[in-house]
Structure formats: C-alpha cells, structure tokens
Amino acid sequence: MVRTSMNIGDASERSGVSAKMIRYYENVGLLPSVPRRTNGYRDYGDQEVAVLQFVRRTRDLGFSLDEVSTLLALWSDKKRPSREVKRLAEDHIADLERRIREMRAVMKTLRGLAKHCHGDERSECPILDDLATPRKASSPLTKRH
Amino acid sequence: MVRTSMNIGDASERSGVSAKMIRYYENVGLLPSVPRRTNGYRDYGDQEVAVLQFVRRTRDLGFSLDEVSTLLALWSDKKRPSREVKRLAEDHIADLERRIREMRAVMKTLRGLAKHCHGDERSECPILDDLATPRKASSPLTKRH
DNA sequence: TGTTGACCTTCCCATTGTGGGAGGGTGCAG
C-alpha cells in the first residue's frame, strides 16, 4: 500500500522507528526536516518512510548515529565510490570481532570461577575470593552493544 | 609495601580506579565514605584500597555498578550462601552468550553484504541497496559492552 | 620567606540513544 501523506504515528509504525526517535533524529540533524501541515503536524511520504527504514536497519546492525549519517550521505550520493561503504562495513565487522574476543575472555574467566563455587548453602565461595585478587593488566570491557 | 594513609591519588594508582570514579562511587553510595583529614582530603588505608581493587576487578568483568554493589555486600557478609554469588556469575555468563550470538548474527549479515561490494571506484554498492530493504523482525543489538 | 607546581576539594557539563511524562493543541467519530 502506497500512501504519501502520513502522520508521524503511521510513519513510525511503517518504519519501526518510534515517533520519539524520529523527532530526535530530526533535531540532531540526522534527518532533514519534513514538511509540516497547517496544524503543525509533520507530514511523511513514502520517500521519508524509506529513509526511516534505512536508518532502522543500519541501527539494528549496530552502526552508531554518526555512522548512519555517513551511510545516508553515501546512499544519496549516486557517484560515491563503493570503497567507502565497504570500509565502513569492514571496520564494523572488525569491531564486532574484537568485542566478541573480549567477551569470550571474560566468559572463560567467569566459567572458571563459577566451576569452583559450590553454589549451595555454604558460604565458602572462591568467586569472591578471586574477585578480591587484583589482576595486572585487566582492562575494562569495551562498551557499546 | 603496606601504607595505611594515602591521598586519593595513591589509592587510585594502587587500585586502578580513577580518582574521579572513586569519588563518584562514594557519592552514589556504592562505597562508604572514607575518613577525611583535617584539611578535608580523603584518607585511604590498605583496607579501602582492597575494596577498590575488588570493584575494579568486577567492573572489568562487565558487572554493572548495581551488581558490583550486590557482590560487595555478599563479600562482606561472611554467612551468605555461595548460591547467590554463583547465580550472579552464571546469569552474567548467559548474558554474554546471548550478546555474542546476536553480534555473530549481525557479523554474518555484514560479511554477506561486504562480500558482494566491489569496494572500488565504482559507485554500485549492494550494501546500501540492501540496507534500504527493511527486514521483518530485525531487533536492535542489545546494549552494554 | 615566598613562590611554584602538584595535589586536593566541590560543582557543573557532555557524552549515547532512548524512554517517560507534563502541559497543551487538533481532529475525527459517535
């Protein structure tokens, strides 16, 4: 179904982006301002909804708003070299790989700790004892996601 | 070396927790207030530094401040059942597993997209075309870490 | 003694992305 005049609620439903976030994206300049009706309501067409869907999808894939902004620009630039897009994607993949490695290392540690803890009524608990022992170069888990 | 009277800077260096964070932890009640000297400076002993090290280590393992708070309470409660600690650790492991699964799914998608993108001067780019295609039940990557 | 520099203190602001809610206007259906 093609509709070229929607309130923000319908655009939200079709794109999967909350109305709150649509307004926010517009505020911070990620999206251009959409036209307003005489009553001040934002007016969305299929074109705008398509952009919102693009944003939703890239966000789901874990790109930051900054990266989404770049991708949007590349998307609308018909002459851009595909190299940039590919690099962005590959950087992102590398980032995910690194974080997964970090998380696996942490899991390994935790599994080791949990294995030696009885987990019953007794108070003896090697986990806590170990937590109290500082490590040398332990670095915090990387944030985001 | 054992020192039982340090400024926040030394306590920070020994524990690996920034002075900024030490004050913050105290503010939000994660840590009890330390004694002050007559000049108003916080005064740390080895005991306090040990607690800070505990916090640092649990933070590095990805526990939230809330969870750290629980672990601290369990740590200082000599009679607590080890069950609680073990459950906390296992919940955390399960959480990490879930997030790794999510991230791997995203990586798989991104790898598929990147494979078909030439990544050269040409503008043709299947990544962007695909990003513009909305998926059905794609859900955002879970945050934290 | 006086100055300098390295500390310490508190307080405020920014970050990232999202949700909640107040207080008010609008529009359609019954």
Add this chain to the structure above:
DNA sequence: CTGCACCCTCCCACAATGGGAAGGTCAACA
C-alpha cells in the same frame, strides 16, 4: 458537543565516565 486518540514542544532520567573551572593545601626549592 464531547471524548478519545492523536500531535506538538520541553524537560528529566538513565549508566558510567571524562573534562574542566574555581578554589584550598602542601611540600620543595631559591
């Protein structure tokens, strides 16, 4: 005409951390 479901703009909150300003303190050195 009334009620309800929208829409609008603002402000607040989150988690955890860093940055920086404005001011007090202390030790070392000339």
